[in-house]
Amino acid sequence: MAKQCRQADGRGQACAVAHLVGHLVAGAVAGALHIPYPRGLRERGDRMQTEKRELVALNGRFTAVDQPTGVQAAAGELFTQLVLADRPFDLLIYADSTAGVVREWAGAPGVRIEHVPFRSWGRARAQLHEQIVISRRARQAGARLLYHPINTCPRYQGHQGHLPQVVTLHDLNFHHNPQWYGRSFRTWLEHTTIPGLSRAAHVVCISDHVVGDAIRTLELDPGRVSRIYDGLRRLSPGREVARDRDLVLAVNPFQPHKNLPRLIEAMSILRKERPSVRLRVVGRAQENFRGHEKIADALAAEWVHLTGYIDETQLAEEYCAASVLCMPSFEEGFGMPLIEAMSFGASVVTSNLSCLPETAGPAGILVDPHSAQSIADGLHTALTESGAGREAREEAGRAHAARFSWATAAAEYTELFSRLMR
The missing domain is CATH 3.40.50.2000 (Glycogen Phosphorylase B;)
Known part of the structure; x- marks a missing residue:
């Protein structure tokens, strides 16, 4: 598995704004x-001048x-x-x-x-x-x-x-x-x-x-x-990274629709049975969205690690290390981390809403994003799957990601x- 991973590449204000735009144009x-x-x-270089x-x-x-x-x-x-x-x-x-x-x-x-x-x-x-x-x-x-x-x-x-x-x-x-x-x-x-x-x-x-x-x-x-x-971006790790069977990854989950508070709640449920499991959160808060300040206390748990913004090489290493990517969003347009994680052999647990079943394909484990218990159950399935079942899901995920x-x-x-x- 590690070898495969190493080789993978207000109305008033609204009216005022509308008036301003109209006036300008x-x-x-x-x-x-x-x-x-x-x-x-x-x-620079050759020019297309023949036609x-x-x-x-x-x-x-x-x-x-x-x-x-x-x-x-x-x-x-x-x-x-x-x-x-x-x-x-x-x-x-x-x-x-x-x-x-x-x-x-x-x-x-x-x-x-x-x-x-x-x-x-x-x-x-x-x-x-x-x-x-x-x-x-x-x-x-x-x-x-x-x-x-x-x-x-x-x-x-x-x-x-x-x-x-x-x-x-x-x-x-x-x-x-x-x-x-x-x-x-x-x-x-x-x-x-x-x-x-x-x-x-x-x-x-x-x-x-x-x-x-x-x-x-x-x-x-x-x-x-x-x-x-x-x-699918061609991401490449800069070093050898072994798969961590207790590591769950969340990529850029700070916008409210990404459902990070419920993911943390689900992880808390899961840790009652599997206390070694940890959550790594990649990315930074974004100023255009509301609510990220409300989850600061939950993110302070000792089993949650925040990386901040990381570059593409580091992101590839995170995909290599994670056993599972979890993306329990209420709404997405595509969900790029799903196919990126699958291309590195990680399992994906994601929402049964919006585009996510479409993007995750047959390898995705679908959950109800409104239920912390459902998310916890999906994570449990992904983390405990082994042998032929795990290998089949991994291969299906790689094949599906390669379509994009x-x-x-x-x-x-x-x-x-x-x-x-x-």
Whole structure:
């Protein structure tokens, strides 16, 4: 097992915000808004000059994040594969060129980087750039389409010269469960994301669950909604790590919908029978969400270890060490840690709600996220399974995880973009 692992790679405020956005876009402020940044970095290496190629612009606002997790990590993986893909169009990427991954993109054929200093801007300025400036800049540069990888796109697309906008929707948690989010963050999302999705030329969802939710909740035309799964990152441990049969792992579980308090309650139940079992919690609290401060006492238990933010190499080592990954969320759009853990041979215990049965596949152990006892029972099953049963689940998990590929996702996006530009 260890050898296999080592080898695995308030209404008033809302109205005010809505009024501000409308006022800006209508022109009262937009005409005066000036967000300067340097001309695009020159392409290096071979150039695609034998034919005139269409141009697709990509919104790389996520490159502002110095420690990407979740949707930011997914966007980075997708952009990298789009850069590497055999595509019939060129890419114009609006991104912060001080980010390491952006410097890697800059040398690829048919790719131009337009530097936007997202890392030195505050969130409000970056949001206004996305809502007002980027579409105008992309259209002036000759782009035929503009892609946004993380939920948001311009609300007032009629003011963008009808440049088609494509957006990837990861989930509608902020709409279904607003109590989980800080007020300003929630208000901004409600007044930009919902209208933007409704007016986008196409909406890509990362699971069948999100497709159904988007069509039902937003009343989108099914003909302009597609499902393209996220892929599996190629994570590699930096050292040999042995499997710890008493270790349960939770990855980035601090948002309220991740259900961390009930997981800790379930672990307390399990420890009455198996006192050696421990919980390792990877990640950091996120300021846009509510409630993480309420679980501080529970996280202080001696059998809980908090790692804080860790890099991809360290994350791979955690997957190697853990016997079980537990993700008892109430709602997810995809659940990337599930396939990552399975690719390293760990068992996964996850919720029977939302997309999680879809992502976990036949190897997942499903539980009721509202019941600490159900979660404890699922963990007990995973931790005590041995012999042929354990080996079969491990192999099924590895095979299922291998179905998800960022190269495949990039090929599907490439086909979608090409179709929309015909």
